[in-house]
Amino acid sequence: MQETVFACNMNAISPEQRPAHQQLAEQLFTSKRAVYEISNGYRFEFSAELLIPLAQFVSLEHLCCPFFDFAIQVNANSDTLSLQLTGTEGVKAFIRAEFGELLN
Numbered sequence: 001m002q003e004t005v006f007a008c009n010m011n012a013i014s015p016e017q018r019p020a021h022q023q024l025a026e027q028l029f030t031s032k033r034a035v036y037e038i039s040n041g042y043r044f045e046f047s048a049e050l051l052i053p054l055a056q057f058v059s060l061e062h063l064c065c066p067f068f069d070f071a072i073q074v075n076a077n078s079d080t081l082s083l084q085l086t087g088t089e090g091v092k093a094f095i096r097a098e099f100g101e102l103l104n
Helices: 018-030 048-064 091-103
Strands: 034-038 041-047 069-074 080-086
Touching: 018 048, 018 091, 041 048, 041 091, 048 069, 048 080
Parallel strands: none
Antiparallel strands: 034 041, 041 080, 069 080
């Protein structure tokens, strides 16, 4: 089994897009409703009205961090949606190191 390398490709997001992406990440994660630690990562809950901004965040984040698995779930009869940010062994430690301040 090949070991996953946790290294972001900082050139995957253009210099023009980077400030907007960072601002979007801060907006999303400061407005999260809850964070749950799961076996292979984290699950974040958001207001359902944030679906499009969340999808925009994932589309860019996937470019620079292709080792993440992303899953957006829209919950039936609810105003809540969730994002699961997961991956192979070691990804949870990477998430804590890179997004630690956003986990609180």
